[in-house]
Amino acid sequence: MAISVTILPGPRVLDAKPGTTILKAAHAGGVDITATCGGRGRCTSCRVKLVAGTAPPPTIMDELQLGDALVREGYRLSCQWPVTEAVTVQVAPPLDDTTFQILGGERPAGAPEPISLDAGIDKRVAQVTLPKDEHRQTSDLEALLAAVGSIEHVPPTVLKTLPAALRARDGEVTVTTFGRDVLAVEAGDTALHKFGLAIDIGTTSVVTTLMELESGEQLAAVSSLNPQAVFGGDLMSRIAFAQFDPGNLRKLQTRIIGLLNQHIEQISRESGVLTKWIYKVVVVGNTCMHHLLLGIDPSYVGLAPYAPVVRHPLILPARDLFLKLPPEARVCLLPLVAGFVGADAVGVALATRIDESPALRIAVDIGTNGEVLLGSRERLWACSAPAGPALEGAQIRHGMRAAVGAIDRVAAEEGDLRLHTIGDGPAQGLCGSGLLDAVAALLDLGVVDWTGLIDVEGRDRLPAPTRARVEMRGEERVVVLARPGEHGAEREITLTQDDIRQVQLCKGAIASGVAMLRHVAGVGPEQVEELMLAGGFGNYLSIRSALRIGLIPPDLPEGKIRYVGNAAALGAQLALVSEAERARAEVIAGRIEHVSLAAHPDFETIFVECMNFPRLPPRTEGVRAG
Numbered sequence: 001m002a003i004s005v006t007i008l009p010g011p012r013v014l015d016a017k018p019g020t021t022i023l024k025a026a027h028a029g030g031v032d033i034t035a036t037c038g039g040r041g042r043c044t045s046c047r048v049k050l051v052a053g054t055a056p057p058p059t060i061m062d063e064l065q066l067g068d069a070l071v072r073e074g075y076r077l078s079c080q081w082p083v084t085e086a087v088t089v090q091v092a093p094p095l096d097d098t099t100f101q102i103l104g105g106e107r108p109a110g111a112p113e114p115i116s117l118d119a120g121i122d123k124r125v126a127q128v129t130l131p132k133d134e135h136r137q138t139s140d141l142e143a144l145l146a147a148v149g150s151i152e153h154v155p156p157t158v159l160k161t162l163p164a165a166l167r168a169r170d171g172e173v174t175v176t177t178f179g180r181d182v183l184a185v186e187a188g189d190t191a192l193h194k195f196g197l198a199i200d201i202g203t204t205s206v207v208t209t210l211m212e213l214e215s216g217e218q219l220a221a222v223s224s225l226n227p228q229a230v231f232g233g234d235l236m237s238r239i240a241f242a243q244f245d246p247g248n249l250r251k252l253q254t255r256i257i258g259l260l261n262q263h264i265e266q267i268s269r270e271s272g273v274l275t276k277w278i279y280k281v282v283v284v285g286n287t288c289m290h291h292l293l294l295g296i297d298p299s300y301v302g303l304a305p306y307a308p309v310v311r312h313p314l315i316l317p318a319r320d321l322f323l324k325l326p327p328e329a330r331v332c333l334l335p336l337v338a339g340f341v342g343a344d345a346v347g348v349a350l351a352t353r354i355d356e357s358p359a360l361r362i363a364v365d366i367g368t369n370g371e372v373l374l375g376s377r378e379r380l381w382a383c384s385a386p387a388g389p390a391l392e393g394a395q396i397r398h399g400m401r402a403a404v405g406a407i408d409r410v411a412a413e414e415g416d417l418r419l420h421t422i423g424d425g426p427a428q429g430l431c432g433s434g435l436l437d438a439v440a441a442l443l444d445l446g447v448v449d450w451t452g453l454i455d456v457e458g459r460d461r462l463p464a465p466t467r468a469r470v471e472m473r474g475e476e477r478v479v480v481l482a483r484p485g486e487h488g489a490e491r492e493i494t495l496t497q498d499d500i501r502q503v504q505l506c507k508g509a510i511a512s513g514v515a516m517l518r519h520v521a522g523v524g525p526e527q528v529e530e531l532m533l534a535g536g537f538g539n540y541l542s543i544r545s546a547l548r549i550g551l552i553p554p555d556l557p558e559g560k561i562r563y564v565g566n567a568a569a570l571g572a573q574l575a576l577v578s579e580a581e582r583a584r585a586e587v588i589a590g591r592i593e594h595v596s597l598a599a600h601p602d603f604e605t606i607f608v609e610c611m612n613f614p615r616l617p618p619r620t621e622g623v624r625a626g
């Protein structure tokens with residue numbers, strides 16, 4: 001099914017295949033958009049501005065090339081924008097004075113600093129004079145040091161490679177350093193090969209992104225379920241499994257390291273980048289995931305007062321984690337804030353730049369162990385919001401990850417449900433965005449009431465097509481979303497009463513987190529400039545559905561809410577390509593004031609209230625930029 005893309009000035013209306021970039025669609029339709037770097041996200045010539053529709057969450061290339069201010073205004077690189085719904089964009093519109101990053105002009109007062117690309121990995125080509133004279137004793141290392149000044153620590157793993165590297169190309173070598181540490185010495189000139197990995201370890205999902213460190217170009221990404229989930233779906237059950245049991249702790253660590261090594265192998269195969277050229281890794285994750293990766297016992301993270309073992313940023317060689325990378329490649333773990341506010345929250349703050357905002361903003365990271373941040377450049381609060389894995393497709397009867405065939409959009413239309421699947425494939429299950437839409441549509445249709453009950457008894461009031469989808473199966477209340485044959489489904493896809501309870505737990509945790517932070521900070525809805533929804537759901541989260549089910553406070557107008565994609569992963573990518581951003585992470589972690597919800601006397605009342613769905617008529621405001 002083609003999607004309509006309208007390009008201004010003109011206008012030219014084009015039909016694009018879902019997933020094609022706007023740049024490719026424009027070129028195929030004969031519309032000229034300049035692509036100086038060939039569509040690799042390395043320039044700004046293909047920029048477009050959203051006029052109508054929804055802009056995708058920014059990628060790291062959008063952030064690096066355009067800067068946060070333009071991204072907020074709805075600018076994107078058209079070569080990085082896959083078409084998923086009808087949109088209207090303006091090509092390279094006139095730029096105003098906020099466009100300092102593009103034009104290289106003066107930076108307006110108060111505008112954030114542009115992100116500097118400096119991953120901290122330095123590669124120097126040197127000509128080493130090999131030891132020749134028996135009478136003048138020297139060594140390979142001394143010969144190397146003589147050729148390359150300012151290096152200090154050459155570890156034994158690199159020493160082992162020296163004799164072969166120095167002699168393979170008559171002494172021509174490339175020396176890779178991070179600070180004053182030598183990470184590798186390679187034969188010949190390999191200076192152009194400089195790559196890194198950004199890894200987001202979530203309780204349910206793990207995402208690994210390969211990046212070219214010089215340009216910030218994103219080359220490949222792999223995601224999969226966290227294999228530790230078989231030992232417990234949420235944090236507390238995973239901590240309980242590891243608690244005071246070194247054998248189980250080792251099992252959890254082995255699982256995650258095994259998965260990371262699979263990701264490394266796959267990403268190298270898909271991109272053609274050799275693993276020996278991956279020198280830096282940045283990892284974000286919640287406190288428990290962080291500790292388990294390091295093999296640190298998280299027992300005390302699960303017991304009051306929930307103290308982490310370490311909160312500092314850490315840097316360690318890849319060999320310490322048995323990663324299939326150069327043994328001295330540097331693995332950088334971003335700092336933690338508290339037992340249940342981890343480096344993922346710091347990543348969200350980095351990516352959303354909430355810490356630099358003159359106005360109050362809220363960032364909600366929806367995940368199994370979600371987090372909410374509220375603040376500005378003055379103060380910053382955070383709390384955990386354990387939403388459970390429902391929106392990541394887990395613990396839902398027909399839940400699945402966002403992949404071809406996942407129902408990612410559901411709408412109530414003409415008294416029935418209209419479904420859309422990723423890639424228009426045969427329907428196989430529901431992913432997070434589809435689950436949220438489905439519940440919103442069922443609320444709109446009156447199938448589900450404000451307490452979350454599937455109202456089987458009241459189905460006679462429903463329009464005939466919907467009525468036929470609502471039934472009791474023994475003791476269980478179900479809604480049939482797709483019957484075999486509908487949308488190519490091979491089996492029936494249902495939404496059960498338990499599934500809706502999972503969604504209520506999820507949205508109750510998030511909404512009460514937001515409500516409590518606003519309560520603690522004494523902030524009314526009018527003082528909040530923006531609420532940013534973050535998380536990886538495969539497709540854009542529908543703001544309207546999020547509001548309809550009360551995932552976010554209904555007192556915030558739709559125009560103030562923006563979906564920013566997987567911000568924790570974007571934060572890891574920024575820290576990967578910019579040492580300044582990695583340093584900023586430490587400052588942010590030090591600034592965040594942790595709010596413990598469970599300890600607050602009003603929490604339980606607010607949580608129970610937030611579990612219910614809003615008894616509001618559905619909103620019908622239009623779509624917006626950004």
Ligand code: FES
Binds near residue numbers: 039046047077078080
């Ligand atoms: S063509 Fe260069 S960034 Fe899109």
